[in-house]
Amino acid sequence: MWLSLIYARSENRVIGKDGGLPWRLPDDFRHFKTTTMGCPVVMGRRTFEDHQSVLPGRTNIVLTRDPDWSFEGVTVCRSLDDALTPYRGTDREVFVIGGAGLFAAALPQADRVYETVVHAVVDGDVRLPDFDLSRFEPEVLMEHAVDDRHPYAFTVTRYDRR
Numbered sequence: 001m002w003l004s005l006i007y008a009r010s011e012n013r014v015i016g017k018d019g020g021l022p023w024r025l026p027d028d029f030r031h032f033k034t035t036t037m038g039c040p041v042v043m044g045r046r047t048f049e050d051h052q053s054v055l056p057g058r059t060n061i062v063l064t065r066d067p068d069w070s071f072e073g074v075t076v077c078r079s080l081d082d083a084l085t086p087y088r089g090t091d092r093e094v095f096v097i098g099g100a101g102l103f104a105a106a107l108p109q110a111d112r113v114y115e116t117v118v119h120a121v122v123d124g125d126v127r128l129p130d131f132d133l134s135r136f137e138p139e140v141l142m143e144h145a146v147d148d149r150h151p152y153a154f155t156v157t158r159y160d161r162r
């Protein structure tokens, strides 16, 4: 199994606002879609409830401690370990797609991190904890300028564990 994190954060490490994303950046969304397509995606219950629908073409795994929570087409797990166990020993790439607590919990065992830095300081109510990426080798995948569809410039970097 390859364990990957994928997220977009602002310069001040904001990732969420009012239950959703603080920005609309279609080309970063496209990067998220093409990178995760065909792979299992693991997310917290609030991240799932942000979009309220299954991400198509991917096994959707939602973590919750609520024994009554369910959603058609979603695999529900009680812990990150429960979510990852079926994939250990396989050659699958599994993505942790948020939120903040899950990113922090998954980082110590992550093989790869796809980080989008949105070049702005924005308001929000969910922040990414400080991450030590010094054990990872960075490779810039995309530098995107402001244009009529993108109010902020952003940089996408892939970090592979050394």
Ligand SMILES: NC(=O)c1ccc[n+]([C@@H]2O[C@H](COP(=O)([O-])OP(=O)(O)OC[C@H]3O[C@@H](n4cnc5c(N)ncnc54)[C@H](OP(=O)(O)O)[C@@H]3O)[C@@H](O)[C@H]2O)c1
Binding pocket: 006, 007, 008, 009, 014, 015, 016, 017, 018, 019, 020, 021, 043, 044, 045, 046, 047, 048, 050, 063, 064, 065, 066, 069, 077, 078, 079, 080, 097, 098, 099, 100, 101, 102, 105, 126
């Ligand atoms: N910018 C980005 O890349 C990005 C990515 C993802 C999300 N977001 C944003 O971040 C916000 C949501 O993130 P969040 O951090 O508030 O919440 P979250 O991590 O999506 O969801 C938290 C909930 O997930 C469940 N959970 C989390 N860790 C668990 C574990 N280890 N074991 C069992 N259950 C666990 C719990 O659900 P129960 O309460 O049901 O037990 C917990 O209350 C939204 O605004 C979303 O749009 C942004």
